Amino acid sequence: MNRLLKSRELWLALAILAVIVLVTLRFPRFSQPANLLTIFNDTSILMMLALGQMAVILTRSIDLSMASNLALTGMIVALTNAAFPFVPVPLLIAGCVVVGAALGAFNGVLVWKLNIPPIVVTLGTLTIFRGLAFVASGGTWVNASQMSADFIQLQRGMFLGLPILSWFAIVVALLVYVLMTRTPWGRAFYAIGVNPVAAVYTGIDVGRTKFLAFVLSGALSGLAGYLYVSKYVIASTESAGGYELTVVAACVIGGVSIAGGIGTVGGAILGALFLGVVNNALPVIGVSPFWQMAISGAAILLAVVLNASSERSKGRIILKKAEVAA
Amino acid sequence: MSDTTVTARQLPDRLDNPLKSAVLSWESLLVLVALGIFLANSFASPYFLNAWSLSDLTFNFTEKGLIALAMALVIITGEIDLSVASIIALASTLMGLALQYGADTPTLVAVGVGVGVLCGAFNGFLVTGLKLPSIVVTIGTMSLFRGVAFIILGDQSFKGYPKEFSWFGQGYVGWVISFELVLFLVAAVIFYVLLHRTVFGRQVFAIGNNATAARFSGVRVDRIKFVLFCLTGLMSGIAAVLLTARLGSTRPSIAEGFELDVVTMVVLGGVSILGGAGSIIGVVLAALIIGLVTFGLGLLNVPGIVMTIFTGSLLIVVIALPILWKMWKERRA
Secondary structure (H helix, E strand, C coil): CHHHHHCHHHHHHHHHHHHHHHHHHHCHHHHCHHHHHHHHHHHHHHHHHHHHHHHHHHCCCCCCCHHHHHHHHHHHHHHHHHHCCCCCHHHHHHHHHHHHHHHHHHHHHHHHHCCCCHHHHHHHHHHHHHHHHHHHHCCCCEEHHHCCHHHHHHHHCEECCEEHHHHHHHHHHHHHHHHHHHCHHHHHHHHHHHCHHHHHHCCCCHHHHHHHHHHHHHHHHHHHHHHHHHHHCEECCCCCCCHHHHHHHHHHHCCCCCCCCCCCHHHHHHHHHHHHHHHHHHHHCCCCHHHHHHHHHHHHHHHHHHHHHHHHCCCCCCCHHHHHHC | CCCCCCCCCCCCCCCCCHHHHHHCCHHHHHHHHHHHHHHHHHHHCCCCCCHHHHHHHHCCCHHHHHHHHHHHHHHHCCCCCCCHHHHHHHHHHHHHHHHHCCCCHHHHHHHHHHHHHHHHHHHHHHHHHCCCCHHHHHHHHHHHHHHHHHHHHCCCCEECCCHHHHHHHHCEEECCEEHHHHHHHHHHHHHHHHHHCCHHHHHHHHHHHCHHHHHHCCCCHHHHHHHHHHHHHHHHHHHHHHHHHHHCEECCCCCCCHHHHHHHHHHHCCCCCCCCCCCHHHHHHHHHHHHHHHHHHHHCCCCHHHHHHHHHHHHHHHHHHHHHHHHHHHHHC
16 A cells, blocks of 8 residues: 555646646536546557657666657658558558667667767767658658558547557557566566676676667657558658757656666656647647646656656665674 | 786776877767868859858857857756757846847846846756756746747737847948857857866766766866856857847747757767766867758758758757767677
């Protein structure tokens, strides 16, 4: 019970609930299931990106190139679809994941083999990937009329009352959850985040593990690339502009420690949902959408203050004798 | 012959030849890169080698370069400030607001610079007072500062800055030498002295190499970091004055993406993103290189977004090459 009270996920869930309740008091229709499901669906892409970012941040790295990766793979898949409408969409989605993973692997290799700090690498690829999206499209947009019906409709299909897009997020969340908690891979992410030196002594290859985290975040960015393009039915160079930091924000709000080693799948999802709910609530209560940015900024600062105070109490005295002696 | 047992620690007979180490330094690599790009530009476009073209070129990096000077110090201490572009947006917006209340030019400048310092102090307080990681804090204030600018301005813009005010961004001190360029060069000299010739500068390096050791040797780590965040805010405020004066209008989206360009300049300039190493000369050269690349590509009608491929690749290649070179040498040895 004590642990539950201290859990970040619980408080975040309560905060989200509080926002929903407050808005509902004025606008009862806000909390109708249909609207809540729409919010969930609208936040799905951010959730998947946040999960990828979390894996990277756990290893004491950061991936600033996710949004650009999304824009590039989104553009590539949209162009492919426009040029070869007969290629089945599931194949295109698989292609997106592969392309995204390859872009992530590029980041990962530079971090792993050349030891360049991740923030420098992804700062570079952030501009490179988005620039390539422009080159690939020649600066034009791919719009609805050029996309095949399947391409647009696949993620809008309903299954058990939820759009396929939401199912994508749910399945990805489950897979990442299993990966993080039930596989050596996932545990290695945490291990090198908590203590890289100790991780080496337990036989974990730190560089390789970071590489895998970047491949994961790349693959999820690639998947998000297709979903983003087909959701908004447009592929442009500016797809998901500014998202690179929103994704980091979702993680931080979700309690993922930027210092590495701390973070949960539930936290990252709730962090993304919090941003989604707030952004959805603002227009409803008549606050200008121009407030959105300042509010998410304030939320990040509040979250990081809370993160810091919960992380600081982590220290534990292992040797009782030493304590007495001191 | 004397005993040949070699002790583990040998003092070299002489230090590395200073000339040799200067030739092999990061700065000389940057000079070569800059010269190469300069030559390539001269061949690629007939409009490049012209006093006014070269003068226009400087506007490509002066504002960002001013911030990069202060950012270099912040990064050397192992911190980072991603909110600089948003500080520009907020400072510019509040200048515009002051203008609506009939502020004159000196007041406008004071507002811009003052807002910059206050924003920097806010970052500094969060990082040193509350002991929060600067990368997250400044991602937060990045949204917050620009967010406030959006709240004030929405989709509107402020225009109608007085003529004397425009001089800061459009004026020339003499012939083709702009005020912005002079200010940048003066600031570069000041920052050079501050970082490389003062106790304060040595303390900045000490913090970056080992903050705990620095603290135990009596360096007031938190105070210095706080001052550096204020300094970065100050430079962002000054950049806001220049940019607003140059553009003649304020939108909340002003200077969007500047933060990454500034960090690119600093890292390209040889400042270690892990802290503890770097030089102002390198940062100035890197600012020049970025200016040369973007201006040269602009003359060739390359769209801005494609230019970012070049700057991004430049960043990675320039950092990766020495590492690859070292790995190759080690493999041969």
